[in-house]
Amino acid sequence: MLVEGTILSGPNFEPVEGRVVVEDGTITAIEEESVSSSNIVCPAFVNAHTHIGDSIAKEAGAGLSLEELVAPPDGLKHRLLRKTSRAKKVEAMRRSLEFMQSTGTASFLEFREGGVEGVFALREAAESLDIDPFILGRETVDAMEAADGFGASGANDADFGRERTATKRAGKTFGIHAGEADPSDINPALDLSPDFLVHVVHPEPIHLDRIEDSEIPIAVCPRSNLVTGVGMPPIRDLLERTTVALGTDNVMLNSPSMFREMEFTAKLTDVSPREVLRMATRNGARIAGLNRGVIEPGRDAKLLVLDGDSDNLAGNRDVVRSVVRRAGASDVTDVVL
Incomplete structure (x- = not known):
């Protein structure tokens, strides 16, 4: 399974364009490369x-x-x-x-x-x-x-x-x-x-x-x-x-x-x-004591996917700030649990 977009990666939620690779419910890799998706991928x-x-x-x-x-x-x-x-x-x-x-x-x-x-x-x-x-x-x-x-x-x-x-x-x-x-x-x-x-x-x-x-x-x-x-x-x-x-x-x-x-x-x-x-x-x-809450290899693949091009989030200049201060239920496109 691949989840594409701007990934809030690692414990500091660094925005990375690319995809999260998921196998058997576990994150196995984060591939950094240009993708067409406007989604924002966060830890659930x-x-x-x-x-x-x-x-x-x-x-x-x-x-x-x-x-x-x-x-x-x-x-x-x-x-x-x-x-x-x-x-x-x-x-x-x-x-x-x-x-x-x-x-x-x-x-x-x-x-x-x-x-x-x-x-x-x-x-x-x-x-x-x-x-x-x-x-x-x-x-x-x-x-x-x-x-x-x-x-x-x-x-x-x-x-x-x-x-x-x-x-x-x-x-x-x-x-x-x-x-x-x-x-x-x-x-x-x-x-x-x-x-x-x-x-x-x-x-x-x-x-x-x-x-x-x-x-x-x-x-x-x-x-x-x-x-x-x-x-x-x-x-x-x-x-x-x-x-x-x-x-x-x-x-x-x-x-x-x-x-x-x-x-x-x-x-x-x-x-x-x-x-x-x-x-x-x-x-x-x-x-x-759960192995989740961070997007990095080896963690449980519990992911929240937001539409970065929604009417609410389009034009944001700071992804993390926008997720925390303005995102909401209407911006959710997928939840990988």
Whole structure:
């Protein structure tokens, strides 16, 4: 299989005219030569933090606080999930996954509510789709054992020591929310030696030092943080210390569009377009231990193809900047997953 166009090649997304050679789902070569295609070939996205289950409740809870919306066990999201049938939850999740796949997301790191049954429901929703869920079960150790790891709500909600120990013993991934509403749960979260943190909107100098020393990656969700009124994460400070990936968080609050998340991040922070694109691709893959997010030989062939001559992208003078700040679903011509 050959994919032609302007290829955003390697970890720095250098624009190269030519073709990507794919064999058995793996990139085997990048051939640099003149081609007639106006396409732009990018790594497919890795969404580093999602809650797909609340696809049943899009835009519910206007005006509610973060705690009222999503805090376990009785936030609005959890109450609505309890009232909804399994079949409706699976169908709603599947529709969100179909949207994500069509807009270039190859993989996503999901904090999955509902224990073991929640893990199985998401797997059912993803059946026959070309999008890979990396599932972190919640609520019980059994859910972790059925999934790819454990996703903790926050260190102020419970003592997750038992779950952390079991996850480590199983050789799986442990992620935890921290510093979303305030800094009080960051140190307790770091004490658990997690594989990654989510949000970290309110780190203090001591937290930044600990993050740098431990090199614990962070998944940030800027649109969600502004919707819930907790503020913007200090992405530049975090990037100077560790790996930072980009996620869309709750489908209830935001569409699971990495295009929108990239544009929002690029325009509201001092992070360069290349750094934002890296946050949306390679960095999320690194957190999940996936061999994707970069176009280079030996990587999984997970590719997003955009029409560089669309009404939206024609005339662009900086390919990477245009992909990050202006591209969208209407520019997608193909997704190789």
